[in-house]
Amino acid sequence: MPNKQFTLEDQLMLQDIMQHRRDVRGNNFTQQAVADSVIDQLIQVAALAPSVGFSQPWEFVVIRDDKTKQQVADCFADENAKAQTLFSNEKQKQYAALKLEGIKEAPVNIAVFYKPSDEPVLGQNSMIEMGEYSVVCAVQNMWLMSRTLNIGLGWVSILNPDTVKNILNAPSEHKLVAYLCIGYVEQFLDKPELETLKWAERKPTQSLVHHNGFKA
Numbered sequence: 148m149p150n151k152q153f154t155l156e157d158q159l160m161l162q163d164i165m166q167h168r169r170d171v172r173g174n175n176f177t178q179q180a181v182a183d184s185v186i187d188q189l190i191q192v193a194a195l196a197p198s199v200g201f202s203q204p205w206e207f208v209v210i211r212d213d214k215t216k217q218q219v220a221d222c223f224a225d226e227n228a229k230a231q232t233l234f235s236n237e238k239q240k241q242y243a244a245l246k247l248e249g250i251k252e253a254p255v256n257i258a259v260f261y262k263p264s265d266e267p268v269l270g271q272n273s274m275i276e277m278g279e280y281s282v283v284c285a286v287q288n289m290w291l292m293s294r295t296l297n298i299g300l301g302w303v304s305i306l307n308p309d310t311v312k313n314i315l316n317a318p319s320e321h322k323l324v325a326y327l328c329i330g331y332v333e334q335f336l337d338k339p340e341l342e343t344l345k346w347a348e349r350k351p352t353q354s355l356v357h358h359n360g361f362k363a
């Protein structure tokens with residue numbers, strides 16, 4: 148439909164989806180199978196995302212194989228052990244108790260890659276990282292769509308990208324942007340788990356906004 152207009156109901160619905168989107172970790176995934184058609188749908192909406200110069204620089208590796216998941220889970224374990232040492236005392240204890248991935252529990256994992264273009268890309272000259280930012284827009288589309296399908300999605304970033312590239316046999320120029328765990332859930336939490344566990348608090352929006360520049 149040309150010039151499609153949305154209703155107030157649509158607007159409230161989108162806000163509601165955003166409000167209830169959650170990062171889902173291994174403590175919440177169920178073993179209910181996720182159909183290939185659902186994964187196709189998530190990738191279709193990913194490909195609707197905006198991209199610098201309409202470069203569409205994303206590629207997806209869909210992983211259902213337990214052996215591959217185990218290799219990625221091992222990579223997470225190594226990186227997570229190192230990450231823990233960044234924090235001290237109580238914070239380190241709290242960190243150690245967090246569940247920060249659902250690689251093996253989630254029926255499907257998707258690795259999302261940035262594939263740089265061989266040609267100059269319109270708009271990706273002064274700020275070269277715009278290609279990767281475009282891929283992040285695609286991930287957010289997947290996250291919101293999966294929530295409307297009542298399917299959980301968790302982003303795992305505590306991974307060595309080169310190790311994951313090796314595991315997945317990715318071409319050298321490809322860059323890992325996101326590693327996603329996807330599956331049906333026991334429950335969607337009302338609030339970010341890190342907020343409930345008092346790891347961090349949501350910032351008030353007024354503290355984020357500056358008018359006509361930052362104060363000198």
Ligand SMILES: Cc1cc2nc3c(=O)[nH]c(=O)nc-3n(C[C@H](O)[C@H](O)[C@H](O)COP(=O)(O)O)c2cc1C
Nearest residue numbers: 168169170246247248302303304305338339340341
């Ligand atoms: C770029 C990015 C990387 C993230 N990496 C991890 C991760 O490695 N492990 C994890 O448990 N959560 C990860 N998260 C999820 C955040 O912890 C989560 O989004 C945040 O705590 C807010 O919770 P919510 O998504 O449920 O609203 C990541 C989120 C983003 C956007």
